Amino acid sequence: MKIQQITWPHFRHDCSRGNIGVDLGVAAFRLQTSLPDVQKIFYQLYADYAVVEHHQPSDFQVAVSLPNSLRRWLQAQVSFSLDGHSPFLPLPRSQAYPLLEWGMNWCMASYRHNYLLIHAAVLEKNNEAIIFPAPPGSGKSTLCAYLAHSGWRLLSDEMTVINLDTGLVHPFVRPICLKNDAIDLVKTWFPTVVVSNIARDTAKGDVAHVKPPAASVIDINKTAKIRAIILPQYSASVPLDIYALNKCDAYEALSRNTFNEGILGIDGFKTLSRLVEQADTAEIQYNDLSKVAEFLDEGQFKP
Amino acid sequence: MKTVLTAKLVALLNGHPEEIENALQWEYVIRVARDAAILPRIAHFLLAAKQANALPKYALDHLLAAKRHGELLAQQVRFEATELSRLLPEAGQDDMLFLKGAAYILAGYKVGYGRVFADIDLLVTKRSLTQIERKLLAYGWFTETTDEYEQKYYRQWAHEIPPLRHIGRGTLLDVHHNIVPIISGNAPQIELFTHNRRRLTHSVCILSPASMLLHSAIHLFYQEEYHRGFRDISDLHLMFCEFADDADFLSQLITLAQQTHFTLELALAVRYTGQMFDTPLPQVQAQQIAGFLPTRLKLVLLDWMFSRVLQPHHPLCQVPGLTVANALALFRGHWIKMPLHILIKHTAYKTYRSVVNLIAGKGALVKSTKNHP
Amino acid sequence: MITFQVSKRLQIYQPSDHSGVLVYVELSGKTVRLSHDLLPWLKSIDESASLSKKSVMRDLNTIDSARFDALWQTLISEHVLVEVDLD
Numbered sequence A: 001m002k003i004q005q006i007t008w009p010h011f012r013h014d015c016s017r018g019n020i021g022v023d024l025g026v027a028a029f030r031l032q033t034s035l036p037d038v039q040k041i042f043y044q045l046y047a048d049y050a051v052v053e054h055h056q057p058s059d060f061q062v063a064v065s066l067p068n069s070l071r072r073w074l075q076a077q078v079s080f081s082l083d084g085h086s087p088f089l090p091l092p093r094s095q096a097y098p099l100l101e102w103g104m105n106w107c108m109a110s111y112r113h114n115y116l117l118i119h120a121a122v123l124e125k126n127n128e129a130i131i132f133p134a135p136p137g138s139g140k141s142t143l144c145a146y147l148a149h150s151g152w153r154l155l156s157d158e159m160t161v162i163n164l165d166t167g168l169v170h171p172f173v174r175p176i177c178l179k180n181d182a183i184d185l186v187k188t189w190f191p192t193v194v195v196s197n198i199a200r201d202t203a204k205g206d207v208a209h210v211k212p213p214a215a216s217v218i219d220i221n222k223t224a225k226i227r228a229i230i231l232p233q234y235s236a237s238v239p240l241d242i243y244a245l246n247k248c249d250a251y252e253a254l255s256r257n258t259f260n261e262g263i264l265g266i267d268g269f270k271t272l273s274r275l276v277e278q279a280d281t282a283e284i285q286y287n288d289l290s291k292v293a294e295f296l297d298e299g300q301f302k303p
Numbered sequence B: 001m002k003t004v005l006t007a008k009l010v011a012l013l014n015g016h017p018e019e020i021e022n023a024l025q026w027e028y029v030i031r032v033a034r035d036a037a038i039l040p041r042i043a044h045f046l047l048a049a050k051q052a053n054a055l056p057k058y059a060l061d062h063l064l065a066a067k068r069h070g071e072l073l074a075q076q077v078r079f080e081a082t083e084l085s086r087l088l089p090e091a092g093q094d095d096m097l098f099l100k101g102a103a104y105i106l107a108g109y110k111v112g113y114g115r116v117f118a119d120i121d122l123l124v125t126k127r128s129l130t131q132i133e134r135k136l137l138a139y140g141w142f143t144e145t146t147d148e149y150e151q152k153y154y155r156q157w158a159h160e161i162p163p164l165r166h167i168g169r170g171t172l173l174d175v176h177h178n179i180v181p182i183i184s185g186n187a188p189q190i191e192l193f194t195h196n197r198r199r200l201t202h203s204v205c206i207l208s209p210a211s212m213l214l215h216s217a218i219h220l221f222y223q224e225e226y227h228r229g230f231r232d233i234s235d236l237h238l239m240f241c242e243f244a245d246d247a248d249f250l251s252q253l254i255t256l257a258q259q260t261h262f263t264l265e266l267a268l269a270v271r272y273t274g275q276m277f278d279t280p281l282p283q284v285q286a287q288q289i290a291g292f293l294p295t296r297l298k299l300v301l302l303d304w305m306f307s308r309v310l311q312p313h314h315p316l317c318q319v320p321g322l323t324v325a326n327a328l329a330l331f332r333g334h335w336i337k338m339p340l341h342i343l344i345k346h347t348a349y350k351t352y353r354s355v356v357n358l359i360a361g362k363g364a365l366v367k368s369t370k371n372h373p
Numbered sequence C: 001m002i003t004f005q006v007s008k009r010l011q012i013y014q015p016s017d018h019s020g021v022l023v024y025v026e027l028s029g030k031t032v033r034l035s036h037d038l039l040p041w042l043k044s045i046d047e048s049a050s051l052s053k054k055s056v057m058r059d060l061n062t063i064d065s066a067r068f069d070a071l072w073q074t075l076i077s078e079h080v081l082v083e084v085d086l087d
Helices: A008-016 A036-045 A093-111 A140-148 A181-189 A214-218 A247-256 A261-278 A289-298 B004-013 B023-035 B039-048 B050-054 B057-091 B100-107 B126-138 B148-157 B190-194 B209-221 B229-243 B247-260 B263-277 B283-290 B296-309 B322-335 B340-360 C036-044 C053-059 C065-077
Strands: A020-023 A028-032 A060-065 A077-082 A115-125 A128-133 A153-156 A159-163 A176-179 A199-202 A205-210 A225-234 A240-244 A280-286 B096-099 B120-123 B141-143 B164-166 B172-176 B204-206 C004-006 C011-013 C021-025 C030-034 C081-083
Touching: A008 A020, A008 A028, A008 A036, A028 A093, A036 A093, A036 A205, A060 A093, A077 A093, A093 A159, A093 A199, A093 A205, A115 A140, A115 A261, A128 A140, A128 A247, A140 A153, A140 A176, A140 A181, A140 A225, A140 A289, A153 A159, A153 A214, A176 A181, A181 A205, A225 A247, A225 A261, A240 A289, A247 A261, A247 A280, A247 C030, A261 B057, A261 C011, A261 C021, A280 A289, B004 B023, B004 B039, B004 B229, B004 B263, B023 B039, B023 B057, B039 B050, B039 B057, B057 B096, B057 B100, B057 B120, B057 B126, B096 B100, B100 B120, B100 B204, B100 B209, B126 B141, B126 B164, B126 B172, B190 B209, B190 B247, B209 B229, B209 B247, B209 B263, B229 B263, B247 B263, B247 B283, B263 B283, B263 B296, B296 B322, C011 C036, C021 C036, C030 C065, C053 C065
Parallel strands: A028 A060, A128 A225, A225 A280, B096 B204, B120 B172
Antiparallel strands: A020 A028, A060 A077, A115 A128, A115 A153, A115 A159, A176 A205, A199 A205, A240 A280, B096 B120, B141 B164, B164 B172, C004 C081, C011 C021, C021 C030
């Protein structure tokens, strides 16, 4: 059964009681919130996802709620919690939905050490996946949103999940997080995509989430082999320039962006080494997404 | 009377995963174990057993991940011990004596497998304390507590230095020169505990098994807050199991408890590990130790309180009466460590802080170094 | 003389493009990047061998002294080489 098959009143009722479970492939989340805006956006963006039934176990039990202090009303705040514990300080009430998404990422990064977890986007075409590790400001999310709606299967926009034994990437499909100008750009390019409300003045600026393509969600358990590691850097003046990236530099770029390398110890080292050795590596500077898509389609990554 | 989930956790600690009835119960047991800080420990024992392959994938995933957490801590402790080995002898400290979690891991005891802890505890001599603090501060360690009140509490009342954090690695180091905060005047003579220390390397020592166990028992029964109570009582159970093979161990333990006047704590340790885990102990010594228990009414009260606070506190697992039991434990913990007039001041200040947080919101009194998502 | 040993259970990754050598140090849990030409020396060290700054300099005689000093500093501070325990 999918989330969209639950009626809206039933969903609201169950969500307030913490009885909405959603299957994200590598992890199952159970959500509790009585906040109507969070319920509404979640119901929209996760419509295509499979439900986790009441008797099935969930991996993370998350909640978004108003705090029990005067901050419930004065300069209202909102809190995220995992199984009753809040790992962060509260945020302004208007940022409730992004807080849920960031909290879910935090749960994975803090506990799901069955996998190597990299702060990177990953998409696949013709059974070959490309990882785009990138710190904020690289344009990764916009690039990801563009490719996801241009024939590439979205595996993840934020968190690349690598199996420690097989080296394959597991999908962790989630709503795509867009910031600032990217929000309007994506709405213009793809008028039919579903976009959440915009949360203003967050630590990342204006933030909105885009519903992932249904086809990507259906394939949420389909792994892929990594073909290439591409470091993207948005540049206002360059349509597309491609640079060689040697394997040690690629290793370091991935390592800098790995959430749980420390805790994985030697297994993290071995998995990253294998990944870098087997994949082609390159760096790109770009402002023309269609040119980037062409380059990726060609599949020639060696200089 | 254990709750269902407490009983299941005990079963897991004793190597019986088949006692978990269904997939959803695995979820509950894992959540409770994680909250009680014993998931890495359970993971270690279950994954080492022959039936590890028969565990359901859901459980296996969480256990494997938790085991890594334990391994990371163990690696960090070994690394810090190596680094401190080089640093502290120069500060006039002949050797370092590690306590509690760090000690269990460095010694390779079963109680150290998957043992989770927040800081590394080090025992040094009182006279070298100041010099050691200076040395640590010069080498990348800084005082974690910037709150003036807490600093005063540590230095003046507990006669300790506040915990230190390493600027690069983030490790927390707690340097003690005594085993129990000595405000109450019940300070144990340190030498009785440390005179037959075990040497692990040329500069790293730990307490003898008898001293280690008694120290753990004193620590447990001198606390005010018991959210780690189940973990701590399981520590004692594992130590009894590992050390009681040695014929001399129990007589040394009893003698030490008598010499240091901590026979009550030893008796409570035996009583409650027995009730929780059925910890096996030789009849003769068990009876001798039971002789140290208090008179009936006092024992009834202690039993009522500890049978509750020593179970996991997670909402899925809570025993009826836990709130009251926690309040009693809080009072008792302060009472036995502090003279009354200081207790009142301390309680008043802590209450003030709670009220501020309640009204102005969590984090109002915190300098914002805490995580933002 | 201060003697050193190589850190126990070093793991080495040698990328096929010869862009360097990555060494995982179990003691610190960190990965260190070294230049590719050090690979033969790294692979040749015996875990039980006693090393000194002089002996390593001899083994790496193709490296100039300025580079060696920097390298030595890296090997020590990153715990690739550790002081022998005075047991």
